[in-house]
Amino acid sequence: MSGRLEAFRTEREKMNARILATGTMTTKRFFNLDTATYHDGALDALTKEFAGLSASMVLRCDDCIAYHVIRCYELGATEAQITEIFDVGLIVGGSIVIPHLRRARALLDELIEAAGPR
Amino acid sequence: MSGRLEAFRTEREKMNARILATGTMTTKRFFNLDTATYHDGALDALTKEFAGLSASMVLRCDDCIAYHVIRCYELGATEAQITEIFDVGLIVGGSIVIPHLRRARALLDELIEAAGPR
Amino acid sequence: MSGRLEAFRTEREKMNARILATGTMTTKRFFNLDTATYHDGALDALTKEFAGLSASMVLRCDDCIAYHVIRCYELGATEAQITEIFDVGLIVGGSIVIPHLRRARALLDELIEAAGPR
Amino acid sequence: MSGRLEAFRTEREKMNARILATGTMTTKRFFNLDTATYHDGALDALTKEFAGLSASMVLRCDDCIAYHVIRCYELGATEAQITEIFDVGLIVGGSIVIPHLRRARALLDELIEAAGPR
Amino acid sequence: MSGRLEAFRTEREKMNARILATGTMTTKRFFNLDTATYHDGALDALTKEFAGLSASMVLRCDDCIAYHVIRCYELGATEAQITEIFDVGLIVGGSIVIPHLRRARALLDELIEAAGPR
Amino acid sequence: MSGRLEAFRTEREKMNARILATGTMTTKRFFNLDTATYHDGALDALTKEFAGLSASMVLRCDDCIAYHVIRCYELGATEAQITEIFDVGLIVGGSIVIPHLRRARALLDELIEAAGPR
Numbered sequence: 001m002s003g004r005l006e007a008f009r010t011e012r013e014k015m016n017a018r019i020l021a022t023g024t025m026t027t028k029r030f031f032n033l034d035t036a037t038y039h040d041g042a043l044d045a046l047t048k049e050f051a052g053l054s055a056s057m058v059l060r061c062d063d064c065i066a067y068h069v070i071r072c073y074e075l076g077a078t079e080a081q082i083t084e085i086f087d088v089g090l091i092v093g094g095s096i097v098i099p100h101l102r103r104a105r106a107l108l109d110e111l112i113e114a115a116g117p118r
Numbered sequence: 119m120s121g122r123l124e125a126f127r128t129e130r131e132k133m134n135a136r137i138l139a140t141g142t143m144t145t146k147r148f149f150n151l152d153t154a155t156y157h158d159g160a161l162d163a164l165t166k167e168f169a170g171l172s173a174s175m176v177l178r179c180d181d182c183i184a185y186h187v188i189r190c191y192e193l194g195a196t197e198a199q200i201t202e203i204f205d206v207g208l209i210v211g212g213s214i215v216i217p218h219l220r221r222a223r224a225l226l227d228e229l230i231e232a233a234g235p236r
Numbered sequence: 237m238s239g240r241l242e243a244f245r246t247e248r249e250k251m252n253a254r255i256l257a258t259g260t261m262t263t264k265r266f267f268n269l270d271t272a273t274y275h276d277g278a279l280d281a282l283t284k285e286f287a288g289l290s291a292s293m294v295l296r297c298d299d300c301i302a303y304h305v306i307r308c309y310e311l312g313a314t315e316a317q318i319t320e321i322f323d324v325g326l327i328v329g330g331s332i333v334i335p336h337l338r339r340a341r342a343l344l345d346e347l348i349e350a351a352g353p354r
Numbered sequence: 355m356s357g358r359l360e361a362f363r364t365e366r367e368k369m370n371a372r373i374l375a376t377g378t379m380t381t382k383r384f385f386n387l388d389t390a391t392y393h394d395g396a397l398d399a400l401t402k403e404f405a406g407l408s409a410s411m412v413l414r415c416d417d418c419i420a421y422h423v424i425r426c427y428e429l430g431a432t433e434a435q436i437t438e439i440f441d442v443g444l445i446v447g448g449s450i451v452i453p454h455l456r457r458a459r460a461l462l463d464e465l466i467e468a469a470g471p472r
Numbered sequence: 473m474s475g476r477l478e479a480f481r482t483e484r485e486k487m488n489a490r491i492l493a494t495g496t497m498t499t500k501r502f503f504n505l506d507t508a509t510y511h512d513g514a515l516d517a518l519t520k521e522f523a524g525l526s527a528s529m530v531l532r533c534d535d536c537i538a539y540h541v542i543r544c545y546e547l548g549a550t551e552a553q554i555t556e557i558f559d560v561g562l563i564v565g566g567s568i569v570i571p572h573l574r575r576a577r578a579l580l581d582e583l584i585e586a587a588g589p590r
Numbered sequence: 591m592s593g594r595l596e597a598f599r600t601e602r603e604k605m606n607a608r609i610l611a612t613g614t615m616t617t618k619r620f621f622n623l624d625t626a627t628y629h630d631g632a633l634d635a636l637t638k639e640f641a642g643l644s645a646s647m648v649l650r651c652d653d654c655i656a657y658h659v660i661r662c663y664e665l666g667a668t669e670a671q672i673t674e675i676f677d678v679g680l681i682v683g684g685s686i687v688i689p690h691l692r693r694a695r696a697l698l699d700e701l702i703e704a705a706g707p708r
Contacts, residue, residue, distance in 0.1 A: 294684070294686070326684070327684060327685050328684050328685050328686055329683075329684045329686065330648070330680070330681060330682050330683040330684025330685075330686075330687070331681050331682050331684075332648070332682055332683065332684075333684070
C-alpha cells in the first residue's frame with residue numbers, strides 16, 4: 001500500500017470514528033445503512049460497487065471515487081472493467097468529470113503498482 | 119407496452135432524430151459514443167446499464183432513469199436487482215432522490231405489468 | 237386544501253407506500269431515518285424543516301420544496317419567515333433557483349388561501 | 355408566437371410579479387441584478403446570453419434554457435450558433451443533458467417556425 | 473483561533489477584497505446581497521445560518537460549509553444543534569456528503585477546542 | 591508563466607496522456623470531441639470558451655475553470671470581459687460559486703502578471 005493510499009484510509013477512518021462518536025442516532029444509522037447497501041444480495045457486492053463508482057463520478061466527489069475504486073479493486077475487478085465504468089461516468093457526466101478521472105486514474109495506477117495487475 | 123411507456127419512446131426517438139438532423143458533427147459523434155458506451159466489453163451490457171441507472175438517479179434525471187430502467191429490464195434484470203440499484207442511488211444521493219424513485223417505481227411497475235414478472 | 241395540494245399528497249403517499257412494499261430493508265430504514273431527521277431534538281422541528289427547505293431549493297427539487305413548504309406552514313411558520321428562507325435558497329443557489337421559486341410561491345399562495353394568513 | 359411559447363412567457367411574468375410583490379428587499383435586488391448581468395458591457399449582450407445558455411444547460415433547468423434560447427434568438431443568434439452552444443452544454447455536461455436538449459431543440463424549432471430562419 | 477481557521481479567514485478576506493476591487497457593479501451588489509441575506513429579519517440570523525449550512529452541505533462546498541459552521545458557532549449554536557443540521561445535510565444529500573462532513577467535523581472540533589464547549 | 595500555472599499544466603498533460611494510454615476507444619473519442627467542440631465554427635473559439643467557462647463555474651470545477659480562463663486569455667479576452675463572464679457564473683450559480691471565484695481570480699491575476707494586461 002503506497003503512502004498516499006494509506007494516508008487516505010487513515011484520515012477517513014479517523015474522522016468517520018469521530019463523526020460516529022459525536023453523531024446522533026440518525027448519523028450512526030445512516031452510516032450503517034451506507035455499509036449495508038453494498039453487501040451481496042440480489043446483486044453481488046462488486047456490481048453494486050461499480051454502480052456506486054459511476055454515481056460518485058458524476059457527482060464528482062474525489063474521496064467517494066477513491067473509496068469505490070479501492071473497493072472494486074479489492075473485490076477483484078480488472079483494470080479493463082474499472083476503465084469501462086470510468087467511461088460510463090465520463091459519458092453520463094461529461095467533460096466536467098475529466099479532472100476527477102485524472103485523479104481516479106492516478107489512484108488506480110497506485111493500486112495496481114502496489115498489488116500487481118490482474 | 120403501456121401507453122405511457124410508448125409515449126416516452128415515441129417522443130424520445132422523434133426528438134433524438136431531430137437533434138441529429140440539425141446537429142453538428144460533434145453532436146452526432148457524441149450520440150454514437152453514448153450508445154457505444156453500454157455495449158458488451160470487459161463488462162457485460164447489463165452491468166453498465168446498472169451503472170448508468172445509479173448515475174442517472176443521483177443526477178436526478180427522470181428521462182435518463184426511465185431509459186436505463188427499461189434497458190435493464192430488457193436485458194434481463196430482475197425486479198430485486200433493479201430495486202438494489204435503486205438503493206445505491208438512494209443512499210449515495212439522499213432523500214432528494216425520493217421523488218425520482220417514486221416515478222421510477224411507477225415505471226417499473228408498468229414494465230412488469232406489461233411483460234410479466236421474472 | 238386545494239385540489240392541487242391534495243393531488244400532490246395523494247400521489248406522494250401512494251407511491252411511497254409502493255416503494256416501501258417493494259423495497260429492501262435498506263429502503264425501509266432510509267425512509268424511517270428521513271422522517272426521524274426532522275423530529276424535535278436539540279433543534280425544534282421547524283428549524284430543521286427550514287434547513288430542509290433551503291437544501292431542497294438549492295438542489296432544485298420541486299416535490300421536495302413543496303413538501304418542506306407544506307411542513308413549515310403546518311408547523312406554524314409565517315409567510316415572512318418562509319420568504320426569508322426562499323431568499324437563502326435564491327442567494328446560495330443563484331438565478332437557476334428562480335423557476336422553482338415561482339412554483340414554490342404558487343404553492344405557498346395556495347396554502348395561505350386554503351388556511352388563511354398568519 | 356406559438357401557444358406554448360406564449361404560455362411559458364405568461365406564466366413566467368405572472369409568477370415573477372408575484373415573487374416581487376411578496377419578496378423582501380433582497381429578493382427584489384437579486385432580480386434586478388439578474389437582469390443587469392446580461393446587458394451590453396465589456397461583452398455584448400448576446401455573448402453573455404450564450405454563456406447563460408450553456409450554464410443553464412449543464413445545470414439542466416428547462417425553464418432557464420428556454421429563456422436563454424429565446425433571448426439568444428431575439429438578439430439575432432443564428433440556428434447554427436445556438437446549435438454550437440448546445441454542443442458546449444452537451445460535452446461539458448454529458449448525456450444527462452440530452453433530455454433537456456430534446457426540449458430545447460423543440461422550442462428552437464417553434465421559434466424558427468414562428469419567426470422564419472436566419 | 474487555530475492556525476488553520478486563521479489561514480482560512482485570511483485567504484478568504486484577501487481574495488474577497490481582490491474580487492471586489494476588480495469586479496463590476498454586479499459583483500459588488502451580489503456580495504452585499506449575500507451578506508444582507510443572513511441579517512436578523514422575520515427569522516433570526518442563526519436560523520438563516522443553519523439554512524445556509526444545510527444548503528452548503530448538499531451542494532458540497534467545503535469553504536461554504538466552513539464559513540457557515542463558523543458563523544453558527546459565533547452566533548451561539550451548540551455542538552448538538554450543529555450536529556443536527558449535519559444530519560439534515562447528510563439525509564437530504566446522501567453518502568456523497570460524508571467526505572465534506574468529515575472536514576466539517578474536524579473544523580467544528582477546532583472551533584470547540586479554541587473556544588471551549590457550550 | 592508562474593510556477594503554479596506551470597504545475598497545473600504539467601499535471602494535466604501527464605494524466606491526460608495516461609488516461610488516453612489506458613482508455614478505451616470511447617475514452618479517446620470523447621477527448622477528441624471535447625477538443626473539437628471549442629474550435630472556430632458558426633461561433634468563434636473565444637465565444638465558445640466563454641460558454642465553457644460559465645458552465646464550469648456553475649458546476650464548480652476548479653480545474654475546468656482554470657483551463658477555460660487560461661484559454662480565454664490566450665485567445666485574447668480582456669480582463670473586463672472575463673470578469674463579466676465571472677458575473678454570469680456568479681448570478682446563475684449563486685454564492686456557492688464564490689470560493690471558486692476566489693481561486694479563478696487568483697489565477698487570472700497570475701496570468702495577467704505573467705503576460706501583462708491588455
